[in-house]
Amino acid sequence: MGMRSMTRENSQPLEPIVERSSHNQEPPNSMARAKLFYMMGPSGSGKDSILKACREHAELRDDCFVAHRYITRKPEVMGENHIWLSSREFQWRVLREAFAMYWQANGYYYGIGAEIDHWMGKGINVIVNGSRDFLEKAQSLYPNQLVPIYLSVSQSRLRERLLKRGRESSAEIEARLRRAEWLEKSLTSDVNVIDNNRTLDDSVDQFLQIVNNGANNKQTQKYRVPNPFRE
Numbered sequence: 001m002g003m004r005s006m007t008r009e010n011s012q013p014l015e016p017i018v019e020r021s022s023h024n025q026e027p028p029n030s031m032a033r034a035k036l037f038y039m040m041g042p043s044g045s046g047k048d049s050i051l052k053a054c055r056e057h058a059e060l061r062d063d064c065f066v067a068h069r070y071i072t073r074k075p076e077v078m079g080e081n082h083i084w085l086s087s088r089e090f091q092w093r094v095l096r097e098a099f100a101m102y103w104q105a106n107g108y109y110y111g112i113g114a115e116i117d118h119w120m121g122k123g124i125n126v127i128v129n130g131s132r133d134f135l136e137k138a139q140s141l142y143p144n145q146l147v148p149i150y151l152s153v154s155q156s157r158l159r160e161r162l163l164k165r166g167r168e169s170s171a172e173i174e175a176r177l178r179r180a181e182w183l184e185k186s187l188t189s190d191v192n193v194i195d196n197n198r199t200l201d202d203s204v205d206q207f208l209q210i211v212n213n214g215a216n217n218k219q220t221q222k223y224r225v226p227n228p229f230r231e
């Protein structure tokens with residue numbers, strides 16, 4: 001059954017919403033089939049840009065959701081479409097188990113909502129913007145589902161892109177570059193690496209390939225993170 005609605009502002013017809021005829025059609029083991037694509041990379045490496053491109057990608061639309069992050073950082077007009085919580089709200093939600101995962105970095109708290117477990121329970125793959133520092137913990141939470149993806153960019157390009165983005169002060173940018181150097185060295189797992197030193201389209205293609213392989217349970221070539229300080 002379809003439903004057609006009009007927006008109040010301009011009365012343009014919206015895409016019809018296709019309703020499901022019944023609920024709970026997924027078999028109980030669908031959680032085991034769903035994959036959790038855990039995207040990592042230093043600040044400015046292009047995670048948000050790739051995820052934005054994925055949200056619109058027809059190939060992913062049906063069976064792969066991109067999770068919104070809950071962050072104690074205020075939103076910006078041109079920035080990521082995250083959900084802003086005060087520190088107090090964040091803490092309450094931790095106590096009420098509203099997050100599947102959460103961590104602290106760069107002076108903020110970051111959470112991935114417990115809704116991802118509901119989605120994966122229905123066999124839907126999920127893409128999250130994760131933390132390098134939290135990877136081991138995330139792997140222990142989702143041992144059979146997590147597919148780690150690492151976005152690699154040279155240090156000089158990172159600096160260039162962070163300056164161009166203009167979200168952080170120069171002191172904050174230097175702190176993020178130091179964190180990048182430190183975390184790059186300590187990342188122990190083999191991960192799927194995407195080289196985002198070139199065009200964004202190129203990286204989106206690499207990303208989609210990893211997601212398609214992972215979703216179809218095909219093995220992807222994994223690498224140790226290469227030396228990111230190469231030029």
Ligand SMILES: Nc1ncnc2c1ncn2[C@@H]1O[C@H](COP(=O)(O)OP(=O)(O)O)[C@@H](O)[C@H]1O
Nearest residue numbers: 043044045046047048049161165196198199200
């Ligand atoms: N392949 C690319 N080529 C040129 N600029 C890029 C590329 N990838 C990302 N950028 C730019 O770099 C900046 C940081 O990207 P962003 O997606 O915000 O990174 P992250 O979410 O990892 O911090 C943005 O201004 C973005 O437009």
Ligand SMILES: O=P(O)(O)OC[C@H]1O[C@H](OP(=O)(O)OP(=O)(O)O)[C@H](O)[C@@H]1O
Nearest residue numbers: 042043044105106110129130131132133
């Ligand atoms: O342990 P790390 O890998 O350093 O990651 C810590 C956090 O920092 C990044 O988010 P944030 O939005 O602050 O930065 P970004 O958008 O500039 O990547 C990343 O997505 C993590 O949530």
